[in-house]
Amino acid sequence: MILTGVLLLLLVLLGAPLFSVIAASAMLGFYRSEIDLSIMAIEFFGLSEMPILVAIPLFTFAGFILSESNSPQRLVRLSNALLGWLPGGLAIISLASCALFTAFTGASGVTIIALGALLYPALGEAGYDERFNLGLITTSGSLGLLFAPSLPLILYGIVAAVSIDDLFLAGILPGLLMLVLLSVYSFWKNRHVRQSLTKASGREVLSALRESIWELPLPVVVLGGIYSGYFAVSEAAAVTALYVIFVEIIILREIPWRELPRIMRESMVLVGAILMILGVSLASTNYMIDSGVPERLFAIVDNYVGGQASFLFALLIFLLILGAILDIFSAIILVVPLILPVAAQYEVHPIHLGIVFLAAMELGYLTPPVGLNLFISSFRFERSIAEVFRATFPFFLLLVVSVVIIAYWPALSLVLLN
Amino acid sequence: MNAPQARWLQTAERWGRWVENALLFFLLSGLILLASTQILLRNVFSMGLPWSDGAVRLMVLWLALAGGIAASRDRKQIAIDVVTRLLPGRIKRVTAVIAHLFTATVTGLLAWHSVRFVYDSYSFGDTLLGDWTAWILQVILPIGFAAISYRYLLQALQELVGSEP
Numbered sequence: 288m289i290l291t292g293v294l295l296l297l298l299v300l301l302g303a304p305l306f307s308v309i310a311a312s313a314m315l316g317f318y319r320s321e322i323d324l325s326i327m328a329i330e331f332f333g334l335s336e337m338p339i340l341v342a343i344p345l346f347t348f349a350g351f352i353l354s355e356s357n358s359p360q361r362l363v364r365l366s367n368a369l370l371g372w373l374p375g376g377l378a379i380i381s382l383a384s385c386a387l388f389t390a391f392t393g394a395s396g397v398t399i400i401a402l403g404a405l406l407y408p409a410l411g412e413a414g415y416d417e418r419f420n421l422g423l424i425t426t427s428g429s430l431g432l433l434f435a436p437s438l439p440l441i442l443y444g445i446v447a448a449v450s451i452d453d454l455f456l457a458g459i460l461p462g463l464l465m466l467v468l469l470s471v472y473s474f475w476k477n478r479h480v481r482q483s484l485t486k487a488s489g490r491e492v493l494s495a496l497r498e499s500i501w502e503l504p505l506p507v508v509v510l511g512g513i514y515s516g517y518f519a520v521s522e523a524a525a526v527t528a529l530y531v532i533f534v535e536i537i538i539l540r541e542i543p544w545r546e547l548p549r550i551m552r553e554s555m556v557l558v559g560a561i562l563m564i565l566g567v568s569l570a571s572t573n574y575m576i577d578s579g580v581p582e583r584l585f586a587i588v589d590n591y592v593g594g595q596a597s598f599l600f601a602l603l604i605f606l607l608i609l610g611a612i613l614d615i616f617s618a619i620i621l622v623v624p625l626i627l628p629v630a631a632q633y634e635v636h637p638i639h640l641g642i643v644f645l646a647a648m649e650l651g652y653l654t655p656p657v658g659l660n661l662f663i664s665s666f667r668f669e670r671s672i673a674e675v676f677r678a679t680f681p682f683f684l685l686l687v688v689s690v691v692i693i694a695y696w697p698a699l700s701l702v703l704l705n
Numbered sequence: 706m707n708a709p710q711a712r713w714l715q716t717a718e719r720w721g722r723w724v725e726n727a728l729l730f731f732l733l734s735g736l737i738l739l740a741s742t743q744i745l746l747r748n749v750f751s752m753g754l755p756w757s758d759g760a761v762r763l764m765v766l767w768l769a770l771a772g773g774i775a776a777s778r779d780r781k782q783i784a785i786d787v788v789t790r791l792l793p794g795r796i797k798r799v800t801a802v803i804a805h806l807f808t809a810t811v812t813g814l815l816a817w818h819s820v821r822f823v824y825d826s827y828s829f830g831d832t833l834l835g836d837w838t839a840w841i842l843q844v845i846l847p848i849g850f851a852a853i854s855y856r857y858l859l860q861a862l863q864e865l866v867g868s869e870p
Contacts, residue, residue, distance in 0.1 A: 302789040303804040304782035306773075307811040314814065327815055328822035328846050335766035338758065341740060344768050348733060518744075525740030532737070548730045552775055555729045559772020560783045566769060567815075617783055656787045 291315060305617050306563040313571035316578070330570035334562060338521065339451060342441050344558045345524035349531040350392035350438075351554035353502075354401040355542055356535040361499045362388060363405050368488070368495040377413050378473035381406045382427055386466055387506070389431030393438030396663045399428040407668060415477055422678035423473065425664040426686070429652040430469070432615075432645055433462035435510055436523065439615050439648070442561070443641045444520075446623045450638075451520045455513060457638045457700040461646060461693045468685050501534040561616045572624045581628040588629055598633040599694045602626070603647055610651020614659065618648055635697075642700040646690045653683045722778065728771045736764045759834040763842050770849030777856040798864050805861035809854045816850035823847055 291312075299308050314324055334340065353359075366380040373379065385406075389398045403424040410420040432439055435455035444451035496503070509527055512518035518526065536542050542550070575581075592598045609618055623644065630640045652660040655676060664675045693699060743757050776782050789800055823840045831839035 298804060298807055299785055300788045301800040301804045302784050302786050303807050304777075304784045306782065307808040310815060311807075311811045314811070324814070324818045325822040325825070328819040331815075331819075331846060332766065332822075332843060334769055335762045337765075338762060341736065341761050341765050344733065344736065344765060344772075345740065348737075521740070522744050525737060525744060528737045529741045548726050551729050551733050552726055555733060555768060555772040556776045556779050556781050557772075559769055559774070560776040560781055562765075562769035563773040563776070564783060612785065612787070614783060657785065 304563075305621075306560075306567050309564065309571050309621070310567040313567060313574050316571070316574040320574075320578075327567070327570050330573060331566040333569045334566045337445060339441070339445055339519075340562075342436070342451075342521045342524040343438065343561065344555065345521075345528040346391075346436055346438060346441070347393055347558050348551065348554045349524070349527045350397070351550050352531045352535055352542065353388075354392055354397045355546070355550060356539065357541050358499075358502050358535070359388065359401040359405060361495070361502060363402065363409075365495040365499050368492040375474045375477045377406075377410055378415065378419075378423060378477060379470045381410065381423055382430060382466055382469050382473065385424075385427030386431035386434060386462070389427075389429060390434035390437045391431075391505075396428060396659045398431075399424060399660060399663045400667060403428065403664070404667065418678045419473075419476060421664065421668060421670060421675060422680070422682050423469075424668075425660045425675055425679045426469065426653065426682035428660040428663065429649050430465065431462070432649050433458035433465070433642065435513060436520070436527075439619060439645050440641075441520065442565075442616060442619050443623060443645060446565075446619055447627055447637055447641060449641065452513060452516075453638050453704055454641055455510075455520075456703045457642050458645075459703060460699050461642050461689070464692060464699065465646070465649075465686060465689045468689050469682060472681070472685055501538060505530065561620075564617055565620050568620045568624075575625065581625055584625060585629045585632055589632075592633075595633045595635065596695070598630070599635070599643070602630070602643070603690065603694055606644060606647035607650060607654070610648045611654040612657055613651070614657070615645070615648045615651065618651075619644070636701060638704065639697045639700045643690070643694045646693050650683065650686055650690060653679050653686070725771065725775050725778070729768070729775060732764055732768045732771060736761065736768065739764070756834045763833070767845050770845045774849055774852045774856070777853045780860075798867070801864045802861050805857045805864060809857035809861060812850045812854035812857065816847050816854055819843075819846035819850055 295308050295312055298311075299305065310327065313330075314327060317324055317326055362384050363380070366384045367377070370376040370380050370383075381402075385398050385402050388402050392398060392401075406427075407420055407424050410423070411417065431437060435458065437458075440454050440458060441451055443449075444454050505527065508530070509518075509523045512526070513520060513523050532547075536544060536547070588598070588601065592601050609622065613621075623641075626644075627637060627640065631637070635643075652658050653676075655661060655672060658676075661672050661675050661679070664670065664679075665672045668675075670678075739757055740761055743753065743761070746752050746754065773782075784804075789797055792800060823843045823846065826843055827840040833839040833842050
């Protein structure tokens with residue numbers, strides 16, 4: 288038993304895809320319990336019994352289309368027109384526009400490439416410190432994770448079987464907390480950058496608004512539709528996908544039709560990779576729950592942990608380590624089913640747990656060795672990983688502070704639910 | 706590998722990629738259209754297609770496997786590559802061969818057990834979405850896993866021979 292565990296772990300480290308290792312462990316478990324292995328196919332087929340799952344391919348595809356179009360440029364121009372007059376405004380613009388963009392593109396690192404490439408040189412020209420800019424852009428790449436309709440939020444809702452509408456509401460204040468903390472720091476750090484980038488100009492605001500006229504309804508329709516209860520999440524995803532095709536391909540013609548199959552393939556490669564893990568995990572999770580893994584986990588945790596406060600502390604440490612070695616999607620699929628029952632024993636609300644989980648995993652984007660944002664920034668801006676990590680460190684510490692606040696102040700996540 | 710074999714393989718690869726792209730294109734376009742039509746019918750005409758919810762969910766399953774096949778070809782399956790990235794060239798190749806062969810075996814087993822699942826469904830005459838024959842809708846499981854298994858076998862061979870795909 289332990290030997291096979293070690294062997295499977297070794298295979299993970301040798302670079303075997305996670306889904307195959309999970310499938311292997313589930314098959315071994317079922318084989319030992321003398322359960323017919325066609326259960327693997329039956330469980331995987333369970334993917335077709337999850338109504339909300341359709342939101343994942345649709346939102347992912349819409350995000351890929353948006354990042355291939357010129358909407359990042361328009362978003363930057365509009366935020367600049369609205370906030371550029373504020374001293375230190377550009378840093379805040381970067382944070383806010385990256386957060387919005389990430390919420391729609393699902394924190395796959397595309398924000399750094401699509402928006403960071405525009406904002407990084409602009410920040411330099413405006414007289415901001417080079418190292419600050421690198422840290423800011425790298426951090427912003429995953430900042431919108433807690434805002435609807437981000438992919439990790441939806442995936443958590445599916446895996447934990449909690450209301451995604453509630454999760455979308457719960458993410459708002461914690462997400463804003465991160466945004467405000469980082470903005471205040473940026474403002475304070477650059478208090479010497481007194482000259483404002485642009486003068487406040489009604490004309491520029493109008494012209495930027497006119498340019499973005501097609502994209503502006505998108506957040507309003509999607510978020511308004513979901514929060515008002517008019518659309519279900521999966522319907523909002525379908526509307527978004529159709530609308531984005533309509534605007535970027537038919538009206539603005541920024542993406543030619545012949546590019547569509549390529550973008551579809553690229554986005555579905557990501558979706559396929561995530562859903563393969565989800566599919567085989569349906570089997571392995573069922574096996575683990577049937578054989579009482581959560582109970583045993585709770586018994587172990589209970590030896591060291593006295594109450595909710597110390598459980599949350601242990602959880603944060605665990606998630607910090609988890610985020611440093613595993614990507615957010617696999618982490619949600621693999622770990623949430625196991626810690627959900629344990630957290631319930633300590634009376635942690637499943638929605639609150641979700642926000643804490645995602646906020647803590649957001650830190651994982653910034654920690655070596657597998658922090659995705661570090662790699663993308665290092666690659667995109669031609670800096671060493673160590674250099675990017677050093678530049679990101681003050682922002683990382685601020686995010687740690689906000690994660691601690693989010694964990695120990697459940698009302699921040701739950702107050703909007705009622 | 707000698708020249709004619711390589712050419713045969715290249716043709717197969719080209720066709721394979723074309724089929725993947727076509728499958729992804731039709732599934733995703735169909736999904737977007739069907740899901741949007743559903744909303745339109747419900748909100749504007751207050752009616753619905755009884756089979757469409759089930760069809761949408763099945764299309765997501767098909768997309769998952771078609772995307773999984775494409776991800777295997779593009780070497781974009783989610784894996785932890787911290788350790789392998791640091792290994793020297795020769796050892797890296799050995800570990801890659803081991804990992805690929807392992808994945809090919811696991812997905813091969815998944816394909817075999819999916820065949821049994823689909824065969825059972827065929828012999829019992831199961832139906833889905835009303836009166837659709839279930840096995841036709843489930844057949845993507847064995848096909849998908851077999852295609853992924855083939856892909857990793859090929860990648861293991863390429864790693865052994867030392868040629869790039």
